[in-house]
Amino acid sequence: MKKPTALIIGHDEILHRHLKARLLRHSFSVFEVRETSNLLEAIQDIKPDLAIVYSTRKNPNDQLKTVEYLRKKARDIPIILSTRYSSEARAIAALRAGVSDYFKVPISTQEMLLSAKRLILGNTEDDQTDHESKEADGIIDQALIGNSASMRSVKSYLLKVAKTESTVFITGETGTGKELAANLIHFKSARSNKPLVCVNCAALPEGLVESELFGYDRGAFTGAVGSRKGKFELAGDGTVFLDEIGDMNSYAQAKILRSIENKEFFHLGGNWAIPMKARVIAATNQDPEHLMLRGRFRKDLYYRLNVARLNLPPLRERKEDLPRLVGHAIKKLNNRFGRKVEGLTDGAMMCLHRYDWPGNVRELLNLLEAAYINLPRRNAAYIDLPQPIYKQLKMTQASSGDERNKIIATLCQTNWNKSTAAQKLNWSRMTLYRKIEKYNIVENKSIERHAGGKVA
8 A cells, every 4th residue: 555645744753753753653754845945846746645834933934835836736636734823814824725725733643643644544433533632733713712511612613513414593792703713714614625605794784785796797787898797606615604684674684585596696687697606704893683573684695504503702701711822822923023922910810700791802902902012011910901992891880780770670670581671681692691690580479560669
Protein backbone atom coordinates (compact mmCIF):
# COMPACT_ATOMS: atom_id res chain seq x y z
CA MET A 1 0.00 0.00 0.00
CA LYS A 2 1.35 3.43 -1.00
CA LYS A 3 2.48 5.65 1.85
CA PRO A 4 0.52 8.91 2.21
CA THR A 5 2.60 11.92 1.23
CA ALA A 6 2.71 15.16 3.22
CA LEU A 7 4.14 18.41 1.84
CA ILE A 8 5.33 20.82 4.57
CA ILE A 9 5.50 24.50 3.60
CA GLY A 10 6.92 27.16 5.92
CA HIS A 11 9.67 28.44 8.19
CA ASP A 12 8.90 27.28 11.73
CA GLU A 13 11.99 25.15 12.41
CA ILE A 14 11.00 23.75 15.83
CA LEU A 15 7.44 22.79 14.94
CA HIS A 16 8.63 21.55 11.56
CA ARG A 17 11.17 19.21 13.14
CA HIS A 18 8.73 17.73 15.68
CA LEU A 19 5.92 17.22 13.18
CA LYS A 20 8.19 15.75 10.51
CA ALA A 21 9.51 13.17 12.98
CA ARG A 22 5.97 12.27 14.05
CA LEU A 23 4.77 11.91 10.44
CA LEU A 24 7.72 9.71 9.52
CA ARG A 25 7.06 7.46 12.54
CA HIS A 26 3.49 6.99 11.29
CA SER A 27 4.51 5.89 7.79
CA PHE A 28 4.14 9.20 5.97
CA SER A 29 6.46 10.27 3.20
CA VAL A 30 7.46 13.85 4.01
CA PHE A 31 8.67 16.53 1.61
CA GLU A 32 9.58 20.13 2.43
CA VAL A 33 9.29 23.44 0.60
CA ARG A 34 10.79 26.55 2.22
CA GLU A 35 10.23 29.00 -0.64
CA THR A 36 6.83 29.38 -2.29
CA SER A 37 8.55 30.00 -5.63
CA ASN A 38 9.25 26.24 -5.69
CA LEU A 39 5.71 25.27 -4.69
CA LEU A 40 4.20 24.58 -8.12
CA GLU A 41 7.12 22.36 -9.12
CA ALA A 42 6.81 20.43 -5.84
CA ILE A 43 3.07 19.88 -6.34
CA GLN A 44 3.57 18.58 -9.87
CA ASP A 45 6.49 16.30 -8.97
CA ILE A 46 5.37 14.98 -5.60
CA LYS A 47 1.56 14.96 -6.03
CA PRO A 48 1.07 15.20 -2.24
CA ASP A 49 -1.93 13.78 -0.39
CA LEU A 50 -1.79 16.59 2.17
CA ALA A 51 -0.25 20.07 2.53
CA ILE A 52 0.71 21.60 5.89
CA VAL A 53 1.31 25.37 5.85
CA TYR A 54 3.17 27.10 8.70
CA SER A 55 2.99 30.79 9.54
CA THR A 56 5.95 33.02 8.87
CA ARG A 57 7.25 35.40 11.53
CA LYS A 58 7.92 38.09 8.91
CA ASN A 59 4.44 38.39 7.46
CA PRO A 60 1.56 36.25 8.76
CA ASN A 61 -0.52 37.19 5.71
CA ASP A 62 1.87 35.23 3.49
CA GLN A 63 0.38 31.97 4.71
CA LEU A 64 -3.08 32.93 3.43
CA LYS A 65 -1.60 33.76 0.04
CA THR A 66 0.10 30.36 0.06
CA VAL A 67 -3.20 28.63 0.88
CA GLU A 68 -5.00 30.52 -1.90
CA TYR A 69 -2.25 29.60 -4.37
CA LEU A 70 -2.37 25.94 -3.32
CA ARG A 71 -6.14 25.85 -3.64
CA LYS A 72 -5.95 27.24 -7.19
CA LYS A 73 -3.24 24.81 -8.34
CA ALA A 74 -4.45 21.70 -6.49
CA ARG A 75 -8.13 22.05 -5.60
CA ASP A 76 -8.53 18.62 -4.00
CA ILE A 77 -5.51 18.57 -1.67
CA PRO A 78 -6.46 18.85 2.02
CA ILE A 79 -4.66 21.80 3.63
CA ILE A 80 -3.81 22.18 7.32
CA LEU A 81 -2.86 25.66 8.51
CA SER A 82 -0.77 26.28 11.63
CA THR A 83 -0.49 29.91 12.75
CA ARG A 84 0.96 31.96 15.59
CA TYR A 85 -1.33 34.89 14.81
CA SER A 86 -4.88 33.77 15.50
CA SER A 87 -8.04 35.86 15.64
CA GLU A 88 -11.67 35.42 14.62
CA ALA A 89 -11.09 37.44 11.45
CA ARG A 90 -7.97 35.44 10.53
CA ALA A 91 -9.74 32.15 11.23
CA ILE A 92 -12.62 33.06 8.92
CA ALA A 93 -10.18 34.36 6.28
CA ALA A 94 -8.28 31.06 6.46
CA LEU A 95 -11.44 29.02 6.01
CA ARG A 96 -12.49 31.18 3.08
CA ALA A 97 -9.05 30.74 1.53
CA GLY A 98 -9.69 26.99 1.52
CA VAL A 99 -8.03 25.39 4.56
CA SER A 100 -9.36 22.02 5.69
CA ASP A 101 -8.26 22.36 9.31
CA TYR A 102 -6.74 25.10 11.45
CA PHE A 103 -4.43 25.05 14.48
CA LYS A 104 -3.05 27.82 16.64
CA VAL A 105 0.52 27.55 17.99
CA PRO A 106 1.32 26.09 20.47
CA ILE A 107 -0.36 22.94 19.21
CA SER A 108 -0.30 19.25 19.94
CA THR A 109 1.47 17.43 17.13
CA GLN A 110 -0.66 14.42 18.10
CA GLU A 111 -3.84 16.38 17.32
CA MET A 112 -2.42 17.59 14.02
CA LEU A 113 -1.47 14.01 13.13
CA LEU A 114 -5.02 12.83 13.87
CA SER A 115 -6.33 15.59 11.62
CA ALA A 116 -3.91 14.60 8.84
CA LYS A 117 -5.03 10.97 9.00
CA ARG A 118 -8.68 11.98 9.01
CA LEU A 119 -8.28 14.26 5.98
CA ILE A 120 -6.34 11.68 3.94
CA LEU A 121 -8.02 8.43 4.96
CA GLY A 122 -11.48 9.76 5.77
CA ASN A 123 -13.40 9.52 9.03
CA THR A 124 -14.16 6.25 10.66
CA GLU A 125 -17.06 6.49 13.07
CA ASP A 126 -14.68 6.39 16.03
CA ASP A 127 -12.39 9.04 14.54
CA GLN A 128 -15.36 11.28 13.91
CA THR A 129 -16.62 10.96 17.47
CA ASP A 130 -13.13 11.61 18.81
CA HIS A 131 -12.79 14.68 16.61
CA GLU A 132 -16.13 16.09 17.78
CA SER A 133 -15.20 15.59 21.42
CA LYS A 134 -12.05 17.65 20.81
CA GLU A 135 -13.64 20.53 18.91
CA ALA A 136 -11.99 22.96 21.37
CA ASP A 137 -8.68 22.24 19.61
CA GLY A 138 -9.92 23.39 16.20
CA ILE A 139 -11.40 26.39 14.49
CA ILE A 140 -14.76 26.20 16.30
CA ASP A 141 -13.20 27.02 19.67
CA GLN A 142 -10.92 29.65 18.15
CA ALA A 143 -13.99 31.51 16.91
CA LEU A 144 -16.82 30.78 19.37
CA ILE A 145 -14.93 31.37 22.59
CA GLY A 146 -16.22 29.95 25.86
CA ASN A 147 -16.40 26.72 27.79
CA SER A 148 -19.69 27.23 29.62
CA ALA A 149 -22.29 24.48 29.36
CA SER A 150 -24.36 26.55 26.92
CA MET A 151 -21.39 27.23 24.62
CA ARG A 152 -20.24 23.59 24.70
CA SER A 153 -23.75 22.63 23.61
CA VAL A 154 -23.74 25.27 20.83
CA LYS A 155 -20.38 24.11 19.46
CA SER A 156 -21.28 20.44 19.58
CA TYR A 157 -24.60 21.03 17.79
CA LEU A 158 -22.98 23.34 15.25
CA LEU A 159 -20.56 20.60 14.18
CA LYS A 160 -23.42 18.14 13.76
CA VAL A 161 -25.55 20.61 11.79
CA ALA A 162 -22.63 21.48 9.50
CA LYS A 163 -22.40 17.88 8.28
CA THR A 164 -26.04 17.83 7.16
CA GLU A 165 -27.80 19.54 4.27
CA SER A 166 -30.60 20.88 6.50
CA THR A 167 -31.77 24.48 6.46
CA VAL A 168 -30.46 26.28 9.56
CA PHE A 169 -32.18 29.01 11.58
CA ILE A 170 -29.81 30.92 13.88
CA THR A 171 -31.34 33.07 16.60
CA GLY A 172 -29.70 35.27 19.20
CA GLU A 173 -29.39 38.86 20.30
CA THR A 174 -27.24 41.43 18.52
CA GLY A 175 -23.55 40.81 19.14
CA THR A 176 -23.78 37.10 20.01
CA GLY A 177 -21.99 35.93 16.83
CA LYS A 178 -24.72 34.78 14.42
CA GLU A 179 -22.76 35.63 11.28
CA LEU A 180 -19.70 33.91 12.70
CA ALA A 181 -21.75 30.77 13.40
CA ALA A 182 -23.12 30.81 9.84
CA ASN A 183 -19.57 31.07 8.46
CA LEU A 184 -18.45 28.12 10.57
CA ILE A 185 -21.42 25.97 9.51
CA HIS A 186 -20.58 26.59 5.85
CA PHE A 187 -16.84 26.03 6.16
CA LYS A 188 -17.29 22.84 8.18
CA SER A 189 -19.78 21.47 5.63
CA ALA A 190 -19.32 19.49 2.44
CA ARG A 191 -19.95 22.78 0.57
CA SER A 192 -16.89 24.48 2.05
CA ASN A 193 -15.17 24.83 -1.34
CA LYS A 194 -18.27 26.46 -2.82
CA PRO A 195 -19.34 30.13 -2.44
CA LEU A 196 -20.81 31.56 0.75
CA VAL A 197 -23.01 34.54 -0.14
CA CYS A 198 -24.11 36.75 2.76
CA VAL A 199 -27.20 38.97 2.48
CA ASN A 200 -28.03 41.67 5.04
CA CYS A 201 -31.81 41.54 4.70
CA ALA A 202 -32.28 44.60 6.91
CA ALA A 203 -30.23 46.72 4.48
CA LEU A 204 -32.11 45.70 1.30
CA PRO A 205 -34.39 48.48 0.00
CA GLU A 206 -37.92 47.13 -0.45
CA GLY A 207 -37.98 47.96 -4.16
CA LEU A 208 -34.75 46.08 -4.84
CA VAL A 209 -35.34 42.85 -2.92
CA GLU A 210 -36.27 40.74 -5.95
CA SER A 211 -33.48 42.00 -8.21
CA GLU A 212 -30.85 41.65 -5.46
CA LEU A 213 -31.87 38.14 -4.42
CA PHE A 214 -32.94 36.63 -7.75
CA GLY A 215 -31.29 38.84 -10.39
CA TYR A 216 -32.93 40.39 -13.44
CA ASP A 217 -33.05 40.13 -17.23
CA ARG A 218 -32.34 42.87 -19.71
CA GLY A 219 -35.28 45.25 -20.02
CA ALA A 220 -36.87 44.14 -16.72
CA PHE A 221 -37.05 47.80 -15.68
CA THR A 222 -35.84 51.19 -16.81
CA GLY A 223 -32.05 51.17 -16.80
CA ALA A 224 -31.70 47.36 -16.98
CA VAL A 225 -29.43 47.40 -20.04
CA GLY A 226 -28.17 43.88 -19.35
CA SER A 227 -28.92 40.83 -17.22
CA ARG A 228 -27.53 40.37 -13.72
CA LYS A 229 -27.27 37.41 -11.38
CA GLY A 230 -28.79 37.64 -7.90
CA LYS A 231 -27.46 36.33 -4.59
CA PHE A 232 -29.13 32.91 -4.90
CA GLU A 233 -27.63 32.34 -8.32
CA LEU A 234 -24.18 33.59 -7.29
CA ALA A 235 -24.18 31.07 -4.43
CA GLY A 236 -24.48 28.18 -6.90
CA ASP A 237 -23.94 24.91 -5.03
CA GLY A 238 -22.73 26.77 -1.93
CA THR A 239 -24.61 28.53 0.86
CA VAL A 240 -26.82 31.62 1.10
CA PHE A 241 -26.81 33.34 4.50
CA LEU A 242 -29.91 35.52 5.01
CA ASP A 243 -28.97 37.69 7.98
CA GLU A 244 -31.69 39.59 9.92
CA ILE A 245 -34.46 37.95 7.91
CA GLY A 246 -36.93 39.06 10.59
CA ASP A 247 -36.60 42.64 9.31
CA MET A 248 -37.97 41.80 5.83
CA ASN A 249 -41.55 42.62 4.88
CA SER A 250 -44.16 39.93 4.21
CA TYR A 251 -43.87 40.25 0.41
CA ALA A 252 -40.12 39.58 0.43
CA GLN A 253 -40.60 36.70 2.88
CA ALA A 254 -43.17 35.15 0.52
CA LYS A 255 -40.69 35.32 -2.39
CA ILE A 256 -37.99 33.60 -0.34
CA LEU A 257 -40.45 30.95 0.87
CA ARG A 258 -41.47 30.11 -2.70
CA SER A 259 -37.86 29.72 -3.80
CA ILE A 260 -36.98 27.44 -0.88
CA GLU A 261 -40.11 25.29 -1.31
CA ASN A 262 -39.89 24.91 -5.10
CA LYS A 263 -36.09 24.81 -5.27
CA GLU A 264 -36.18 27.35 -8.08
CA PHE A 265 -36.48 31.08 -8.73
CA PHE A 266 -36.99 33.49 -11.61
CA HIS A 267 -35.02 36.53 -12.70
CA LEU A 268 -37.03 39.72 -12.42
CA GLY A 269 -38.55 40.05 -15.87
CA GLY A 270 -37.53 36.47 -16.74
CA ASN A 271 -39.69 33.56 -17.94
CA TRP A 272 -37.39 30.62 -17.22
CA ALA A 273 -37.03 28.93 -13.85
CA ILE A 274 -33.48 28.70 -12.49
CA PRO A 275 -32.76 25.72 -10.20
CA MET A 276 -31.86 26.70 -6.65
CA LYS A 277 -29.07 24.45 -5.39
CA ALA A 278 -27.73 26.51 -2.48
CA ARG A 279 -28.19 25.62 1.15
CA VAL A 280 -30.03 28.28 3.15
CA ILE A 281 -28.93 29.58 6.55
CA ALA A 282 -31.09 32.34 8.03
CA ALA A 283 -30.66 34.43 11.18
CA THR A 284 -32.53 37.02 13.21
CA ASN A 285 -31.76 38.99 16.37
CA GLN A 286 -35.46 38.96 17.28
CA ASP A 287 -37.64 36.23 18.76
CA PRO A 288 -39.27 34.69 15.65
CA GLU A 289 -42.15 33.22 17.68
CA HIS A 290 -42.88 36.69 19.06
CA LEU A 291 -42.70 38.17 15.54
CA MET A 292 -45.27 35.59 14.35
CA LEU A 293 -47.66 36.54 17.15
CA ARG A 294 -47.40 40.17 16.05
CA GLY A 295 -47.96 39.25 12.41
CA ARG A 296 -44.50 40.35 11.33
CA PHE A 297 -43.13 36.94 10.34
CA ARG A 298 -44.85 34.47 8.07
CA LYS A 299 -45.71 31.20 9.79
CA ASP A 300 -45.13 29.16 6.64
CA LEU A 301 -41.62 30.64 6.23
CA TYR A 302 -40.90 30.07 9.91
CA TYR A 303 -41.76 26.37 9.65
CA ARG A 304 -39.68 26.08 6.46
CA LEU A 305 -36.62 27.68 8.06
CA ASN A 306 -36.91 26.23 11.55
CA VAL A 307 -35.44 22.82 10.72
CA ALA A 308 -32.10 22.96 12.53
CA ARG A 309 -32.39 25.69 15.17
CA LEU A 310 -29.22 27.14 16.68
CA ASN A 311 -29.78 29.65 19.48
CA LEU A 312 -26.73 31.63 20.62
CA PRO A 313 -26.92 32.54 24.31
CA PRO A 314 -26.46 36.16 25.42
CA LEU A 315 -23.30 36.99 27.33
CA ARG A 316 -25.22 37.80 30.55
CA GLU A 317 -26.31 34.14 30.68
CA ARG A 318 -22.75 32.78 30.38
CA LYS A 319 -20.67 35.17 32.44
CA GLU A 320 -18.39 32.30 33.43
CA ASP A 321 -16.93 32.71 29.92
CA LEU A 322 -15.84 36.31 30.63
CA PRO A 323 -12.25 35.39 31.67
CA ARG A 324 -11.68 33.43 28.44
CA LEU A 325 -13.23 36.16 26.31
CA VAL A 326 -11.20 38.87 28.03
CA GLY A 327 -7.99 36.84 27.73
CA HIS A 328 -8.58 36.29 24.01
CA ALA A 329 -9.34 39.98 23.45
CA ILE A 330 -6.26 41.12 25.39
CA LYS A 331 -3.94 38.94 23.28
CA LYS A 332 -5.49 40.35 20.15
CA LEU A 333 -5.32 43.96 21.38
CA ASN A 334 -1.73 43.58 22.63
CA ASN A 335 -0.68 42.56 19.13
CA ARG A 336 -2.68 45.39 17.56
CA PHE A 337 -1.58 48.19 19.91
CA GLY A 338 1.93 46.93 20.64
CA ARG A 339 1.21 46.68 24.39
CA LYS A 340 2.02 44.05 27.01
CA VAL A 341 -1.13 44.09 29.12
CA GLU A 342 -1.29 40.97 31.27
CA GLY A 343 -4.96 41.08 32.19
CA LEU A 344 -7.56 42.78 34.36
CA THR A 345 -7.41 43.40 38.10
CA ASP A 346 -9.94 41.58 40.30
CA GLY A 347 -11.88 44.83 40.70
CA ALA A 348 -12.14 45.39 36.95
CA MET A 349 -13.22 41.79 36.35
CA MET A 350 -15.82 42.08 39.12
CA CYS A 351 -17.16 45.18 37.35
CA LEU A 352 -17.55 43.20 34.12
CA HIS A 353 -19.36 40.42 35.98
CA ARG A 354 -21.85 42.90 37.48
CA TYR A 355 -22.78 44.34 34.09
CA ASP A 356 -25.60 42.85 31.98
CA TRP A 357 -23.97 43.31 28.51
CA PRO A 358 -26.95 44.28 26.32
CA GLY A 359 -24.54 44.43 23.36
CA ASN A 360 -23.09 41.01 24.23
CA VAL A 361 -19.61 39.93 23.08
CA ARG A 362 -19.37 42.76 20.54
CA GLU A 363 -19.92 45.31 23.32
CA LEU A 364 -17.27 43.64 25.50
CA LEU A 365 -14.67 43.75 22.71
CA ASN A 366 -15.44 47.39 21.96
CA LEU A 367 -15.17 48.32 25.65
CA LEU A 368 -11.76 46.64 26.01
CA GLU A 369 -10.51 48.33 22.85
CA ALA A 370 -11.65 51.71 24.24
CA ALA A 371 -9.70 50.99 27.44
CA TYR A 372 -6.52 50.32 25.42
CA ILE A 373 -6.49 53.78 23.85
CA ASN A 374 -5.26 55.38 27.10
CA LEU A 375 -3.98 52.43 29.11
CA PRO A 376 -0.87 53.20 31.20
CA ARG A 377 -0.37 49.95 33.14
CA ARG A 378 0.27 46.22 32.83
CA ASN A 379 -3.01 45.21 34.50
CA ALA A 380 -6.16 47.11 33.54
CA ALA A 381 -7.97 48.33 36.65
CA TYR A 382 -11.55 49.41 37.26
CA ILE A 383 -10.52 53.06 36.77
CA ASP A 384 -9.14 52.24 33.29
CA LEU A 385 -12.51 51.12 31.97
CA PRO A 386 -14.43 53.71 29.91
CA GLN A 387 -16.59 56.11 31.92
CA PRO A 388 -19.93 55.11 30.30
CA ILE A 389 -19.80 51.68 31.91
CA TYR A 390 -19.95 53.29 35.40
CA LYS A 391 -23.17 55.09 34.50
CA GLN A 392 -24.64 51.98 32.92
CA LEU A 393 -23.83 49.94 36.02
CA LYS A 394 -25.51 52.48 38.28
CA MET A 395 -28.57 52.59 36.03
CA THR A 396 -28.73 48.79 35.92
CA GLN A 397 -28.57 48.51 39.70
CA ALA A 398 -31.05 51.36 40.30
CA SER A 399 -33.58 50.01 37.82
CA SER A 400 -33.47 46.40 39.05
CA GLY A 401 -35.99 46.96 41.85
CA ASP A 402 -38.33 49.00 39.65
CA GLU A 403 -38.15 46.43 36.88
CA ARG A 404 -39.04 43.58 39.24
CA ASN A 405 -42.13 45.43 40.45
CA LYS A 406 -43.10 46.27 36.88
CA ILE A 407 -42.89 42.60 35.86
CA ILE A 408 -44.96 41.44 38.84
CA ALA A 409 -47.59 44.11 38.16
CA THR A 410 -47.88 43.11 34.50
CA LEU A 411 -48.13 39.41 35.37
CA CYS A 412 -50.89 40.21 37.84
CA GLN A 413 -52.77 42.22 35.20
CA THR A 414 -52.60 39.31 32.75
CA ASN A 415 -53.50 36.57 35.27
CA TRP A 416 -49.90 35.31 34.96
CA ASN A 417 -50.27 34.63 31.25
CA LYS A 418 -46.62 34.99 30.28
CA SER A 419 -47.19 35.34 26.52
CA THR A 420 -49.63 38.22 27.05
CA ALA A 421 -47.37 39.79 29.70
CA ALA A 422 -44.40 39.65 27.31
CA GLN A 423 -46.42 41.46 24.64
CA LYS A 424 -47.49 44.17 27.11
CA LEU A 425 -43.88 44.67 28.17
CA ASN A 426 -42.80 44.65 24.51
CA TRP A 427 -40.38 41.78 25.22
CA SER A 428 -39.94 38.32 23.79
CA ARG A 429 -41.08 35.43 25.93
CA MET A 430 -37.44 34.35 26.31
CA THR A 431 -36.58 37.76 27.76
CA LEU A 432 -39.51 37.59 30.19
CA TYR A 433 -38.57 34.08 31.36
CA ARG A 434 -34.97 35.17 31.86
CA LYS A 435 -36.00 38.17 33.98
CA ILE A 436 -38.46 36.07 36.02
CA GLU A 437 -35.57 33.76 36.86
CA LYS A 438 -33.17 36.68 37.46
CA TYR A 439 -35.49 38.36 39.99
CA ASN A 440 -36.65 35.05 41.50
CA ILE A 441 -40.32 35.81 40.76
CA VAL A 442 -42.64 32.96 41.72
CA GLU A 443 -46.39 32.90 41.08
CA ASN A 444 -48.12 33.40 44.40
CA LYS A 445 -51.89 33.29 44.82
CA SER A 446 -51.60 35.70 47.74
CA ILE A 447 -50.24 38.41 45.42
CA GLU A 448 -52.84 41.11 44.99
CA ARG A 449 -53.79 40.90 41.30
CA HIS A 450 -53.75 44.51 40.18
CA ALA A 451 -51.16 46.92 38.78
CA GLY A 452 -50.14 48.19 42.17
CA GLY A 453 -49.99 44.78 43.80
CA LYS A 454 -47.17 43.95 46.22
CA VAL A 455 -45.45 40.70 46.90
CA ALA A 456 -46.92 39.04 49.96
